[in-house]
Amino acid sequence: MxxxxxxxxxxxxxxxxxxxxxxxxxxxxxxxxxxxxxxxxxxxxxxxxxxxxxxxxxxxxxxxxxxxxxxxxxxxxxxxxxxxxxxxxxxxxxxxxxxxxxxxxxxxxxxxxxxxxxxxxxxxxxxxxxxxxxxxxxxxxxxxxxxxxxxxxxxxxxxxxxxxxxxxxAPEQAQSLSPREVDAMTLLAIGYSRAQVANTLSISEHTLRVYIESARFKLGALNTTHAVARAISRGLIVV
Amino acid sequence: MxxxxxxxxxxxxxxxxxxxxxxxxxxxxxxxxxxxxxxxxxxxxxxxxxxxxxxxxxxxxxxxxxxxxxxxxxxxxxxxxxxxxxxxxxxxxxxxxxxxxxxxxxxxxxxxxxxxxxxxxxxxxxxxxxxxxxxxxxxxxxxxxxxxxxxxxxxxxxxxxxxxxxxxxAPEQAQSLSPREVDAMTLLAIGYSRAQVANTLSISEHTLRVYIESARFKLGALNTTHAVARAISRGLIVV
DNA sequence: TTGATACTCCCCCGATATGGGGAGGGAACA
DNA sequence: TGTTCCCTCCCCATATCGGGGGAGTATCAA
CATH class of the missing domain: 3.30.450.80 (Transcription factor LuxR-like, autoinducer-binding domain)
Structure with a gap:
């Protein structure tokens, strides 16, 4: 007892x-x-x-x-x-x-x-x-x-x-994503291609790439899939 | 009190x-x-x-x-x-x-x-x-x-x-993945490329692709990133 | 025995994503 | 008033991905 x-x-x-x-x-x-x-x-x-x-x-x-x-x-x-x-x-x-x-x-x-x-x-x-x-x-x-x-x-x-x-x-954990970066990660996470994401956000695909790269850098990710995975598991985006 | x-x-x-x-x-x-x-x-x-x-x-x-x-x-x-x-x-x-x-x-x-x-x-x-x-x-x-x-x-x-x-x-029931599919999704989620994953699992890249496609199908995903995102948010893999 | 499911291997090729650059405008904060 | 961050746009070469084929093994269960 x-x-x-x-x-x-x-x-x-x-x-x-x-x-x-x-x-x-x-x-x-x-x-x-x-x-x-x-x-x-x-x-x-x-x-x-x-x-x-x-x-x-x-x-x-x-x-x-x-x-x-x-x-x-x-x-x-x-x-x-x-x-x-x-x-x-x-x-x-x-x-x-x-x-x-x-x-x-x-x-x-x-x-x-x-x-x-x-x-x-x-x-x-x-x-x-x-x-x-x-x-x-x-x-x-x-x-x-x-x-x-x-x-x-x-x-x-x-x-x-x-x-x-x-x-x-977890030293640089406070790294949050900008609104546009969140948009990009979220749409990628639901299966959109880069072209679709760019179209959905009404920006050029080149601009979109900047966001993705920026998010990848902030998240310490090796590629887009990795970045999306980290964004999800850190709770930065909700899918 | x-x-x-x-x-x-x-x-x-x-x-x-x-x-x-x-x-x-x-x-x-x-x-x-x-x-x-x-x-x-x-x-x-x-x-x-x-x-x-x-x-x-x-x-x-x-x-x-x-x-x-x-x-x-x-x-x-x-x-x-x-x-x-x-x-x-x-x-x-x-x-x-x-x-x-x-x-x-x-x-x-x-x-x-x-x-x-x-x-x-x-x-x-x-x-x-x-x-x-x-x-x-x-x-x-x-x-x-x-x-x-x-x-x-x-x-x-x-x-x-x-x-x-x-x-x-959270209505969607988790269609479970096979161990190999879990391996593939997990390694992709931590940033490995297809070649690296295949190498890590000691299988050919072609075989790996079969797993990825199979997992994508089970998860109803449109592409690899989508599949990984779903696997994570459904708790099928841990990153 | 048959069927289902996993696991493994191979071909070709076009579409797509990635990584390396650079550049300018605007808002916010100190 | 300058620095920092965010948003936007562009080129190019190559690595990677995705789709289409087909085929053999093993295990487990109906």
């Missing part, structure tokens, strides 16, 4: 943490406090830079990365489309790749029950805070119902800390 | 709510419970469709919309770049437009103290949950420190409800 004062104390301590080691030991403490097998916090993004901490065996974490499992992991895919925390049982495990992934995970010591909190930050940052355990459905349901709100808050504070540590990675 | 059991009760009730009126009356209750002048929940969206409820005078809400104040509102701008809730005093009010906005707001009965929780959902959804009051800095600081976590949670549950009501805006 976890009392609210305990949760408060944990959050206070989390707020004080100023090293990555502090987060790692915090998550171990949390796991013990809630009497679960595993607790994990990690960033999700297709680029290489991962950040996370938790109690999964390192072999599994490595294997996950090597296999690029986030591409097929139903937890990642499912949470990315949701706002509320979700029990793993409610996710879509029907695909072949998903079932293979699950078998693999359990071979590495991942438990049969899971509960994950999706967390979103500025600039399209996305992270997962997950609790994992081996037990019956009934026990798990009782556990998650009781601690759901604690877990939301703890995930939130965890993410706050992680953002503070990783502040160096 | 607000006890945790009260917060729990509120959250429970919030979860039960099934009408917009339910949210409106909930927010009035919350305002009274926390003894503040105003409490507001609203979506922030560059497009036209607003959604929100709260206790600001309707004149102010209308005026805000008419003046397109979200473009200059330091609360919106500041929260959009932050993850943690923020006291209005810590925002940047230095611009001329911001000061004019503030004067206008206070003329409409908006209090001098504010505390806003940024909330992010899938597909770039962004909302604000705000508490507003008139009092001294010391009182306000005590109030926000005491209830910060409650407000994060309440904001979260409010948003969850709002998303449920607005579920109609």
């Amino acid at each position: 976890v009392t609210h004062s305990k949760v408060e104390a944990i959050l206070e301590e989390l707020e004080q943490a100023d090293t990555l080691d502090g987060l790692q030991s915090a998550i171990v403490m949390l796991r013990d406090l809630y009497h679960v097998d595993h607790m994990i916090y990690h960033w999700v993004d297709s680029a290489g830079d991962h950040y996370g901490c938790g109690t999964y065996p390192i072999e599994w974490a490595q294997h996950y990365t090597e296999q690029n499992y986030q591409r097929v992991d139903p937890v990642v895919i499912g949470c990315y489309q949701r706002f509320h925390p979700v029990d793993w049982k409610r996710l879509d495990w029907s695909s072949k790749a998903a079932r293979a992934f699950l078998v693999d995970a359990m071979n590495f010591g991942v438990g049969n029950q899971g509960f994950s909190v999706p967390i979103r930050g500025p600039n399209g940052q996305f992270a997962l805070f997950t609790v994992n355990h081996t037990c019956s459905d009934e026990e798990w349901s009782a556990l998650t119902n009781e601690h759901r709100r604690d877990l939301i808050l703890i995930g939130h504070y965890f993410n706050q800390k992680a953002l503070e540590f990783e502040t160096d990675r | 607000v006890t945790h059991s009260k917060v729990e009760a509120i959250l429970e009730e919030l979860e039960q709510a099934d009408t917009l009126d339910g949210l409106q009356s909930a927010i009035v209750m919350l305002r009274d419970l926390y003894h503040v002048d105003h409490m507001i929940y609203h979506w922030v969206d560059s497009a036209g469709d607003h959604y929100g409820c709260g206790t600001y005078p309707i004149e102010w809400a209308q005026h805000y919309t008419e003046q397109n104040y979200q473009r200059v509102d330091p609360v919106v701008i500041g929260c959009y770049q932050r993850f943690h809730p923020v006291d209005w005093k810590r925002l940047d009010w230095s611009s001329k437009a911001a000061r004019a906005f503030l004067v206008d707001a206070m003329n409409f009965g908006v209090g001098n103290q504010g505390f806003s929780v940024p909330i992010r959902g899938p597909n770039g959804q962004f909302a604000l949950f705000t508490v507003n009051h008139t009092c001294s800095d010391e009182e306000w600081s005590a109030l926000t420190n005491e209830h910060r976590r409650d407000l994060i949670l309440i904001g979260h549950y409010f948003n969850q409800k709002a998303l449920e009501f607005e579920t109609d805006r």
Whole structure:
């Protein structure tokens, strides 16, 4: 049983943490406090830079990365489309790749029950805070119902800390797009060709190119598709 | 003073709510419970469709919309770049437009103290949950420190409800992509050219084209950029 | 067994996008 | 009053994309 004062104390301590080691030991403490097998916090993004901490065996974490499992992991895919925390049982495990992934995970010591909190930050940052355990459905349901709100808050504070540590990675984030650039990106994102976009905006195609290049530069993108992708995931345009 | 059991009760009730009126009356209750002048929940969206409820005078809400104040509102701008809730005093009010906005707001009965929780959902959804009051800095600081976590949670549950009501805006079912198609879309989304993607996946460029075309077909996309944009906004890939 | 779905490979060619330049006017901000 | 950013327009060469063909493997499920 976890009392609210305990949760408060944990959050206070989390707020004080100023090293990555502090987060790692915090998550171990949390796991013990809630009497679960595993607790994990990690960033999700297709680029290489991962950040996370938790109690999964390192072999599994490595294997996950090597296999690029986030591409097929139903937890990642499912949470990315949701706002509320979700029990793993409610996710879509029907695909072949998903079932293979699950078998693999359990071979590495991942438990049969899971509960994950999706967390979103500025600039399209996305992270997962997950609790994992081996037990019956009934026990798990009782556990998650009781601690759901604690877990939301703890995930939130965890993410706050992680953002503070990783502040160096998003230095020129405030780069916003000009109205015309937003127009251009938006129309490209809905499938218009350059000629169509230029026509829609009633400007020459040459002018349009300037906007696209400018947006590409601001977004640090390598090409138009990349720029549109970044604009969407940073929430600069809505499609 | 607000006890945790009260917060729990509120959250429970919030979860039960099934009408917009339910949210409106909930927010009035919350305002009274926390003894503040105003409490507001609203979506922030560059497009036209607003959604929100709260206790600001309707004149102010209308005026805000008419003046397109979200473009200059330091609360919106500041929260959009932050993850943690923020006291209005810590925002940047230095611009001329911001000061004019503030004067206008206070003329409409908006209090001098504010505390806003940024909330992010899938597909770039962004909302604000705000508490507003008139009092001294010391009182306000005590109030926000005491209830910060409650407000994060309440904001979260409010948003969850709002998303449920607005579920109609995301009707299209996600036609899932094959692992290879996900690979292709993901690599394209991070700026790789067709040749680079093919090389990275160790397949011929011709094969890659088959995947891209297949994904484009499944996503109903007109070109590669469109396909990537759809894959991202439907949560099929993570960038 | 048959059918469906993924995954892999190959040809040609025209349409389109990209990247490298340069240049001028206007609004806003300090 | 100058600097900075935004909007607008232009040329050219080449890399990339998109559309049209066709064909073989493997796995899984009906």
